[in-house]
Structures are given as C-alpha cells and as structure tokens.
Amino acid sequence: MKKICSFLIIEDHPLISNSYLDALQSVQSDDENVNFEKIGIAKNCDEAIVFIKAARKSKGIDIIFLDIQIPSSSDGKILSGEDLGVIIRETLPKSKIIISTMYNDNYRIYNIMNTVNPLGFLVKNDLNPPILVEVIKNVMRSHPYYSPTVLLSIRRQYPNRELLDDVDRRMLFELSRGVKMKDLPSIIPMSLAGLEKRKRRLKEVFNVDQMEDRYLILAAKEKGFI
Amino acid sequence: MLKRKIKLDLDTIVNVINTKLFLAIAICLMIISCKSDLKQGYPIYTVQMDSISTWINNSRDVSLKLNERKDFLNTAYELGLDIKIDSLRRKALLKVAYAAYKLKDSYFFIIVNNKALDECVKAKDTFGIADTHWNYGAFYVDRIVLDSAYFHYHKAYENFLSISHEFYSSKMLYNMAIIQKDIKDYTGSEIHSFQAIQNFEELNKPVNLYLCYNLLGVIFNETEEYDKAIYYHEKAMDYLEDVDDKETYMEGSFNNLGLVYQKLNEYDKSNSYFIKALKSDNLRISNINLYARLLDNLAYTKLLSKDTVDFYPLFYKALKIRDSIGNNFGVSISKFHLSKYYLSKRDTTKAILSALESYRLADEVKNNKVVLRSLKLLAEIDQKNSIQYLERYIGLNDILQNQEKRQRNKFTRIRFETNKYIQETEKLGNEKKIIVATSFVVILITSLLFFIKIQRGKNKELLFDKKQQKANEEIYSLMLRQQIRLEEGKINERNRIAKDLHDGVLGRIFGTRMGLGFLRLGGDENSLKKYRAFVEELQKIETEIRDISHELKTERFSTEFNFVILVEDLLQSQSKIGQFEYILQSDENIEWNSINENVKINCYRILQEAIYNVNKHAKASKLKVCFKLLDSELKLLVKDNGLGFDIRKKRKGIGLKNIKMRAENINAKFVLKSTLTKGTTLELKIPV
Numbered sequence: 001m002k003k004i005c006s007f008l009i010i011e012d013h014p015l016i017s018n019s020y021l022d023a024l025q026s027v028q029s030d031d032e033n034v035n036f037e038k039i040g041i042a043k044n045c046d047e048a049i050v051f052i053k054a055a056r057k058s059k060g061i062d063i064i065f066l067d068i069q070i071p072s073s074s075d076g077k078i079l080s081g082e083d084l085g086v087i088i089r090e091t092l093p094k095s096k097i098i099i100s101t102m103y104n105d106n107y108r109i110y111n112i113m114n115t116v117n118p119l120g121f122l123v124k125n126d127l128n129p130p131i132l133v134e135v136i137k138n139v140m141r142s143h144p145y146y147s148p149t150v151l152l153s154i155r156r157q158y159p160n161r162e163l164l165d166d167v168d169r170r171m172l173f174e175l176s177r178g179v180k181m182k183d184l185p186s187i188i189p190m191s192l193a194g195l196e197k198r199k200r201r202l203k204e205v206f207n208v209d210q211m212e213d214r215y216l217i218l219a220a221k222e223k224g225f226i
Numbered sequence: 227m228l229k230r231k232i233k234l235d236l237d238t239i240v241n242v243i244n245t246k247l248f249l250a251i252a253i254c255l256m257i258i259s260c261k262s263d264l265k266q267g268y269p270i271y272t273v274q275m276d277s278i279s280t281w282i283n284n285s286r287d288v289s290l291k292l293n294e295r296k297d298f299l300n301t302a303y304e305l306g307l308d309i310k311i312d313s314l315r316r317k318a319l320l321k322v323a324y325a326a327y328k329l330k331d332s333y334f335f336i337i338v339n340n341k342a343l344d345e346c347v348k349a350k351d352t353f354g355i356a357d358t359h360w361n362y363g364a365f366y367v368d369r370i371v372l373d374s375a376y377f378h379y380h381k382a383y384e385n386f387l388s389i390s391h392e393f394y395s396s397k398m399l400y401n402m403a404i405i406q407k408d409i410k411d412y413t414g415s416e417i418h419s420f421q422a423i424q425n426f427e428e429l430n431k432p433v434n435l436y437l438c439y440n441l442l443g444v445i446f447n448e449t450e451e452y453d454k455a456i457y458y459h460e461k462a463m464d465y466l467e468d469v470d471d472k473e474t475y476m477e478g479s480f481n482n483l484g485l486v487y488q489k490l491n492e493y494d495k496s497n498s499y500f501i502k503a504l505k506s507d508n509l510r511i512s513n514i515n516l517y518a519r520l521l522d523n524l525a526y527t528k529l530l531s532k533d534t535v536d537f538y539p540l541f542y543k544a545l546k547i548r549d550s551i552g553n554n555f556g557v558s559i560s561k562f563h564l565s566k567y568y569l570s571k572r573d574t575t576k577a578i579l580s581a582l583e584s585y586r587l588a589d590e591v592k593n594n595k596v597v598l599r600s601l602k603l604l605a606e607i608d609q610k611n612s613i614q615y616l617e618r619y620i621g622l623n624d625i626l627q628n629q630e631k632r633q634r635n636k637f638t639r640i641r642f643e644t645n646k647y648i649q650e651t652e653k654l655g656n657e658k659k660i661i662v663a664t665s666f667v668v669i670l671i672t673s674l675l676f677f678i679k680i681q682r683g684k685n686k687e688l689l690f691d692k693k694q695q696k697a698n699e700e701i702y703s704l705m706l707r708q709q710i711r712l713e714e715g716k717i718n719e720r721n722r723i724a725k726d727l728h729d730g731v732l733g734r735i736f737g738t739r740m741g742l743g744f745l746r747l748g749g750d751e752n753s754l755k756k757y758r759a760f761v762e763e764l765q766k767i768e769t770e771i772r773d774i775s776h777e778l779k780t781e782r783f784s785t786e787f788n789f790v791i792l793v794e795d796l797l798q799s800q801s802k803i804g805q806f807e808y809i810l811q812s813d814e815n816i817e818w819n820s821i822n823e824n825v826k827i828n829c830y831r832i833l834q835e836a837i838y839n840v841n842k843h844a845k846a847s848k849l850k851v852c853f854k855l856l857d858s859e860l861k862l863l864v865k866d867n868g869l870g871f872d873i874r875k876k877r878k879g880i881g882l883k884n885i886k887m888r889a890e891n892i893n894a895k896f897v898l899k900s901t902l903t904k905g906t907t908l909e910l911k912i913p914v
Contacts, residue, residue, distance in 0.1 A: 013733045013734070014737070015733075015734060015738055015741050016736060016737040016740060018737070018740075018744075019737060019740030019741055019743070019744060022740070022743075022744030023744065025744075026744065069729055069733075102728055102729065102733060102736070102772070104772065124732075124733075124736045125736070125765070125768050125772060127736070127740070128739070128740075128743055128761070128762075129740060129744050132740070177779070210815075211815060212814075212815070212817060
C-alpha cells in the first residue's frame with residue numbers, strides 16, 4: 001500500500017517552490033511506495049495560516065517546507081516564517097518542519113532552533129538538488145537533517161550556551177545591526193540602565209572591558225553568538 | 227633820596243660778598259689747575275665783574291675831576307658790554323646805570339639805563355626791569371619832571387609787585403606818595419603812604435615806617451589838620467627809637483614839628499623844637515642844609531612871634547650857608563623871609579629887593595610855592611607895580627593849579643590803568659581757573675566715558691566670545707547632525723542594497739540553481755559535466771553575494787559616526803586644495819563619544835587653523851595628523867614637511883594666536899616646533 005504523505009510549501013519564491021516540487025517528484029520516483037499529496041503552496045503568512053487552520057480540522061500535514069523570509073501577515077501579528085513555525089508547532093505538533101533560510105547568522109539559527117526546533121534546518125546556500133532529496137528522505141523517516149552551516153553554528157555556540165540568555169543575545173544582535181544603545185529599550189522591553197549593566201557584564205565575559213562596543217560585537221561574532 | 231642810600235649800601239654789601247666769593251673761587255681754581263686755560267670757565271667773568279666794580283668805585287671818588295669819573299664809568303660800561311653771560315651783563319649794566327645816575331651824567335645815564343632796560347625786557351628779567359624804572363624815577367625826580375617820575379615809579383611798583391617783592395614795591399609806593407604830596411594830591415599820597423605802611427609793618431622796617439609817618443605828618447600839615455600832623459610826626463619819632471643809625475631823621479622831625487607849631491601860632495613850642503634840633507652835635511657837618519633850614523625857620527618864627535631880640539644874624543647865617551653850598555632853593559626861601567624881615571623894619575626898598583631876588587631864584591629852581599608867595603608879597607609892598615605882580619600871581623596860580631590838576635588826573639589814570647590791569651589779570655586768573663577746572667572736569671568725564679566704553683567693549687567682547695562659542699558648538703552639532711544624516715543615508719542605502727541582494731537576487735539565483743539542478747537533461751557526459759560545473763558556480767556566486775550583503779551590513783557598525791570622520795573629511799578637502807598627502811592616525815581606544823564636545827570643537831578648529839597655515843605658508847607635500855591617548859591625556863600631533871619658520875623672529879599671527887587661545891580654552895598644553903626648510907610640528911596635550 002502506498003503511503004500518502006501530505007505536504008505544504010510556505011515559500012514566496014516560485015522558482016524555489018518549484019525546486020521543492022521537483023525534489024518531491026524525485027523522491028516519489030525513487031520510492032514507489034510514497035505518494036505525495038500537495039496541500040498547497042502559501043506565498044505569505046496569511047495564506048499559510050489558512051492552510052494550517054484547515055489542516056488542523058482535517059488530517060493534518062506531514063511535511064511543511066517553511067521559508068523564514070516571507071511577507072508578514074496583513075494584521076501584522078505574524079512577522080516571519082519563524083513566528084509561523086511557532087504557530088505550526090502549537091497547532092500541528094505532528095508536522096515535520098523543514099526550514100530553509102537565506103540567513104546564516106548564529107543568532108537566528110540559535111533562535112530558530114530554540115523556538116521552532118525543526119526536523120530539517122537548511123541554509124539555502126548549503127543546498128543543492130541531491131541534498132534536498134536527501135533531506136526529504138531523512139525527514140520522512142523522522143531523521144533530523146541540518147545543513148553544514150547550521151551544524152557549525154550550533155557546535156560553536158554549544159560550549160558557551162550557558163553564558164548568555166536570550167536578552168543578551170538579542171542585545172548583541174541588535175547592536176551588531178547598528179542599533180544605538182539609547183534606542184534599544186524600544187526594541188527590548190528593558191530599561192536602558194539594565195541593558196547597560198548587561199552590556200558591561202558581556203564585555204567582561206568576552207574580555208573586552210573598558211573597550212568600545214565594536215570590540216564586544218566582534219568578540220560575540222567570533223564566539224558564534226551573532 | 228635816603229632810600230637810595232640804603233639801596234646803595236645793600237649793593238655795596240652784595241658787591242663785597244660777590245667780589246670775595248669770586249676771588250675765592252678764582253684762587254681755588256688757580257690752585258687746582260695752574261695749567262688750565264683761563265679762557266675757559268668762570269674765572270674770566272669773575273675777573274671782568276671785579277674790574278667793573280673797581281671802575282665804578284673809582285668813578286665814585288669825589289676827589290677826582292668830573293671828566294675823569296665819567297671816563298672811568300664809560301670804561302666800566304664798555305667792559306660790561308663785553309660780558310658774554312646775559313645775567314652777569316645785565317647786572318653790570320644796572321650797576322653802571324645807577325652809578326651814572328649818581329654822577330648826574332644824564333645823557334650817559336639814559337643810554338646805559340635804556341640798554342639795561344632793553345636787555346631785561348628781552349630776558350624777561352622782571353626784577354631788572356623794575357630796577358631800571360626805579361633808576362628812571364629817581365632820575366626824573368631830580369629833574370623835577372614829576373609825571374615821568376611818577377610813571378616810572380609806578381612801573382617799578384608793578385614789576386616788583388608781580389614778582390612779589392614786597393619791600394621794594396612798598397618803597398615805590400612811598401616814592402609815589404612823595405610825588406603826589408608835591409603836586410598837592412594829598413588824598414592819593416595818603417592812600418599810598420598807608421599802603422606802604424601796611425607792608426612795612428609786616429616786613430618790620432622801622433626806618434621806612436618812620437619815613438612814611440613823617441610824610442603823613444607833612445601832608446596833614448599842608449592840609450592844615452595840625453592835630454593829625456603832630457600825631458603822625460610823634461608816631462614817626464617813636465619808630466625811630468628802634469633804629470640804630472638815626473642819621474639826622476630826629477632833627478628833621480623836630481624841624482617839621484616846629485613848622486606845625488609855627489602854623490598853630492604856638493611860637494614858643496615851635497622855637498623850642500628848632501632849638502632842640504640845632505643843639506644836636508655835628509648837624510652842621512652831617513646835614514648842612516637842614517642846619518640852615520632850622521636857622522632860617524627859627525629866625526622866621528621869632529619874626530612872627532614879634533621877638534624883640536634882633537635875630538637878623540640868624541637869617542644872615544642861614545642865607546650865607548645856603549649861598550655857600552649853592553642851595554638856591556634854600557636861598558630863595560631865605561630871601562623871602564628876609565624880605566618879610568625888612569618889611570617888619572619898614573625898609574620897603576630892601577624888602578622889595580629881597581622879594582624880587584627870592585622870586586627870581588625860586589623861579590629858577592622851580593620852587594613854585596615860594597614864587598607865588600614872593601609875587602604876593604611884591605604885590606603887597608611894591609605899590610607901583612602892584613597890579614602887574616598881582617596879575618602875574620593870579621596867572622601863575624591858575625597855571626599851577628591847572629597843571630597840578632592835570633597831573634593828578636594823569637596819576638589817577640596811571641593808577642586806574644593799573645587797577646584795570648590788576649582786575650583784568652584777576653579776571654584772566656579767574657578765567658584761567660575756570661578753564662582749568664572745566665578742562666579737568668571735561669577730561670574726567672571724557673576719561674570716565676572712555677573707561678565705560680572700554681568696559682562696555684570688553685563686556686561686548688565677552689558676550690561675543692560666548693556667542694561665538696555657542697555658535698561654534700551649534701556649527702559643530704550641525705556638522706555632527708549633517709554627518710549623522712549622511713551616514714544614516716549611507717547606512718540605509720547599504721541596508722537596502724544588502725536586503726535586495728540577500729532577499730531578492732540571492733533568492734532568485736538560489737531558485738534558478740535549484741530549478742536547473744532538477745532538470746533532467748540529456749546529452750553527452752561532457753556537456754553534463756559542464757552543466758554541473760555551472761550549477762556549482764552559481765552556488766559560489768550565491769555565497770559571494772551573501773558575503774557582500776553581510777559585509778554591507780556589518781560595515782554599518784564601523785561607519786557609526788565619530789569625530790575622526792569629520793577630521794578625515796577636513797583633511798580630504800584641504801589636501802585637494804594644498805595638494806599634499808595626508809596620514810590620519812587615531813588610537814582605536816579613544817572613546818570619542820565620551821569626550822567633551824568643547825574639546826572636540828576646539829580640536830577641530832585648531833586643526834583647521836593648522837591645516838590652513840600649512841596650505842598658506844608651509845607649502846608642505848606631506849601632512850600627518852595623529853590622535854593618541856596617553857594617561858587620560860589626548861595628544862594631538864600635526865606635523866608637516868613644509869618650509870617652517872623661525873618661531874622667535876616671527877611675530878605671532880592671528881592664526882597662531884587663535885590656536886593658542888583655543889588651546890587655553892580647553893586647558894591644553896601647546897608646543898610649537900619649527901625648523902627652517904624641515905617643517906613644523908604642533909603638539910597639543912589635552913586633559914580629558
């Protein structure tokens with residue numbers, strides 16, 4: 001009996017979604033027992049939510065391809081694929097999520113790992129057709145697959161994972177983007193004094209005390225936090 | 227002429243002292259420098275003065291002939307003219323003039339005195355001028371030209387007064403009083419006498435006081451106020467008690483008092499005074515004139531008192547004495563009295579004869595008083611010519627009265643002019659005071675205003691400085707803002723490009739690559755190999771694009787604004803103008819954001835000024851600007867390889883001053899080193 005495997009592609013780029021389809025076709029042709037059932041292709045968060053809600057009421061979705069950079073929802077509540085991933089985790093806990101993203105920075109990778117914890121985690125640059133096929137095959141067997149960039153990032157962060165909490169990471173990330181300290185409280189819900197205190201501690205942790213912020217950022221980058 | 231005598235004495239004393247002094251100096255000098263040239267220095271003049279004094283003394287020798295004495299004086303005069311030193315020459319001339327006056331050589335006197343006056347006026351020697359006028363006064367009194375005499379005494383008086391010589395000016399007052407008495411201006415005479423008395427009292431001059439009071443006695447005798455006359459004569463004699471050298475003053479006073487009592491018809495008293503005076507020893511020798519007068523007066527009083535004793539010998543004796551010494555003035559009086567005597571003896575012929583002689587002599591010596599009296603007497607006794615004499619008497623009396631009146635007016639005018647002069651001087655003095663006071667006030671006000679203006683200017687300057695500082699800060703913050711905006715624009719643009727590359731281009735290349743990858747292409751092995759290589763190449767392009775995108779984003783942080791960028795901009799623009807290469811070094815651990823704005827502004831301005839100087843003067847091809855942080859001190863170094871200059875020689879220009887001022891503003895140490903042809907180094911150490 002043929003195993004029916006449903007899938008949803010959340011991807012705003014038609015070329016890429018076509019690649020997914022090609023990859024699925026390739027898997028199906030390799031294994032005759034597998035029969036893929038297309039739930040749909042969502043080009044933005046709004047469309048994705050519609051498919052997810054519908055799937056919750058029916059039999060659910062086996063595999064969800066999730067792009068991080070997709071147009072946010074019209075009500076502004078769901079900003080990216082990351083938020084969408086969290087929702088999917090809650091509404092469709094059984095779904096196997098394959099995240100593919102253009103981003104390759106440590107902070108995002110760490111965050112996505114923390115919040116969405118996908119079964120497949122791909123940085124698009126690492127990807128090529130054979131790997132994509134391999135990923136699908138692994139995921140179908142409930143084997144996780146992380147592309148090399150993701151693996152490297154996780155590995156680098158691992159020894160220091162206890163040193164920094166989410167706020168620290170967020171602050172470093174924002175600073176690295178060029179956000180000024182005085183503007184931080186409007187992004188991270190904390191007082192400026194509290195943030196300054198955290199920054200001083202971070203500088204001590206990274207051995208750059210009494211030096212400019214720039215050095216802190218450089219050190220954090222080196223240690224794989226951003 | 228008694229006061230003349232005193233002056234003479236004083237002069238001789240001075241002469242003696244001078245002579246001795248000069249001699250002493252001369253001897254000293256001769257001892258000190260036997261070889262010294264006598265043409266040089268004082269000795270030659272002391273010798274000259276000495277010889278002049280000798281010639282003058284010779285001219286005074288009564289035993290010599292008049293011509294010889296005149297010759298001596300002339301020699302003295304010529305010697306005096308040769309003196310080169312002005313003050314000494316004037317002194318010599320005055321001496322000669324006085325000697326000439328004494329000698330009664332009127333022509334010579336006028337020449338010398340005129341010369342002396344000229345020199346004194348030229349030299350503005352007021353004392354000398356007064357002295358020459360005094361000489362003139364005495365000279366004209368002798369000639370009985372009373373108005374001229376009065377005029378000169380008055381001039382002398384004015385000049386002595388202007389140099390505050392109280393004693394001599396009072397003497398002049400006395401001299402004027404005498405002349406006034408002579409022309410019967412008794413009131414004027416009295417006033418001048420009292421003025422003189424006041425001064426003499428202050429100066430404590432008993433002899434002069436005696437003379438003044440004596441004069442007053444004579445005046446009041448003339449005005450028939452006999453009580454006063456007696457009072458003043460007695461007072462005069464009181465002063466005489468303090469005088470050692472009384473001369474014949476006492477006898478003169480007795481004579482005067484006798485005359486007063488004679489007028490009062492108290493003949494006994496009158497007689498007793500005359501006799502008292504005549505009893506004095508040596509009077510006959512010391513003052514023969516007075517002696518004769520006393521004899522004459524005594525005889526006349528006896529005549530008036532109708533004394534029975536024959537006193538003709540007294541008259542005769544007086545007449546003989548007077549005649550023998552050529553005192554025609556006295557003779558005329560004696561003759562008049564004799565005429566009266568003959569009349570009393572009813573010898574009309576002799577009486578007329580005597581009266582006529584008296585008249586002739588009195589007319590000769592210009593003793594108008596006796597002339598009138600003798601004319602009157604003649605009119606009474608010479609019956610035949612009575613009318614003729616009476617007419618002449620009346621005519622002469624009128625003339626004399628008019629003359630006296632005119633002279634009095636003249637004197638008043640002279641006095642008035644002086645008063646006017648004094649008033650004007652006072653007025654001028656007052657005006658001067660007012661001018662001085664006003665100008666002082668004006669100067670005070672002006673300087674005050676000036677001071678206020680300066681203060682205001684300073685305040686304005688301070689205010690201006692403050693404003694300028696504020697403006698500077700504003701400009702700086704504007705520059706900052708502009709810079710930030712520029713940077714923001716840059717960052718935004720970079721972000722946009724990064725985002726476009728990352729999300730758009732990268733996604734599409736990725737999609738394309740994946741699409742290509744899933745294509746099932748036919749063809750030979752070689753083509754498929756190439757196709758795979760292209761796909762891989764695409765993947766590499768993706769990586770590259772993503773790196774670029776990342777770099778664009780991470781650049782953000784380093785391009786975050788700081789002061790160094792401003793400096794870099796400045797250097798960039800200026801290096802294009804000056805065509806020099808520049809190196810900008812900045813310590814990475816300088817926290818620009820935590821450094822005071824004011825420090826940064828002033829640093830920037832100093833740099834601006836320094837770079838401007840480099841462009842304008844140094845003509846450098848290389849410029850190094852360096853910021854370093856050393857122990858909480860920010861060090862700014864500006865070094866060029868230009869022409870340089872000599873710091874000591876070069877006056878500080880506005881640029882350097884500005885730099886120094888700005889350095890002081892931020893408490894910075896400022897060191898400037900420059901070597902000619904090797905360049906200039908400016909070093910600034912700023913505490914932060």
